[in-house]
Amino acid sequence: MITNKEKPLTPNLTAIERLTSEISRAHISSVVLIHGGGSFGHPIAKQYSIDKGYRDQSQIMGFSKTRQAMMTLNKFVVDSLILHNIPAVTVQPSSCTITKQGRIEVMEEKPLWKLLEMGFVPVLHGDAVFDSDMGFAILSGDQLVSSLATKLEAERIIIGIDVDGLYTSDPKTDANARLIQHIDHQELTKMQHELGGIRVPDVTGGMLGKVLELMPAVEKEIPIIIVNAVKPGNVFKALKGEEVVGTVIQRGEEVA
Ligand code: IP8
DSSP: OBTTTTTTOOOOOOHHHHHHHHHHHHTTOOOEEEEHHHHHHHHHHHHTTTOOOSSSHHHHHHHHHHHHHHHHHOOOOOHHHHHTOOOOOOOHHHHEEEEEETHHHHEEOHHHHHHHHOOOOEEEEEEEEEEEETTEEEEEEHHHHHHHHTTTTEEEEEEEEESSSSSOTTTTTOOOOOOOOOOHHHHHHHHHHHHTTTOOOOOHHHHHHHHHHHHHHHHOOOOOEETTEEEEEEHHHHTOOOOOOOEEOOOOOOOO
């Protein structure tokens, strides 16, 4: 929602401005912000098949361009955060992370701990990163969220998207789609099996992928709330722990 998905390399400055002002108003003392690639990282990564790993020399320029596009988007976000008096500092995933087959293998966390300890707000993003098997890969913001929440022992995860939460089907195309207000990881695993193999539309597919990526954090008992960040005030309310429409994902009781 922080970019215009229809137009490559176009930020949604209004949304960025409003979101950063909500984050600022919430006065949260210890927070890590992570954003995705939107119409900056994705079109270029796709054009050069960066997600498939290194295949030939022609991708080398593509890797540089993907990284640069992510830095451009990140600058819009961080500039706006600083304008709202948030001491934001970018931590580039490509400089501190190596993946193996697209999964985080090594990540230097010390700068993150230091930033948090000193009261800064670290800002990370989905990125083109180096991969020990594939040469390079795309590391999604969602994988970063899950991994960092676990490593940094987060109290909770708040995900801002452009629909009200997790639905039973695509709310943009299916009038019968129902918002799931509460779900545990077992129900989510079942849902994954039901949907396994089905070519799901973008929103649900993207959402399911997002949610599955977050499962390790849920298993570590870190609650997740997914809210519609397009609706003014939702991110603020979620940050403040106030009641807000959305989907709460929590670890359920284990069934013997
Ligand atoms: O939007 C992908 O991050 P995501 C980042 O969180 C790039 O999947 C470089 C495409």
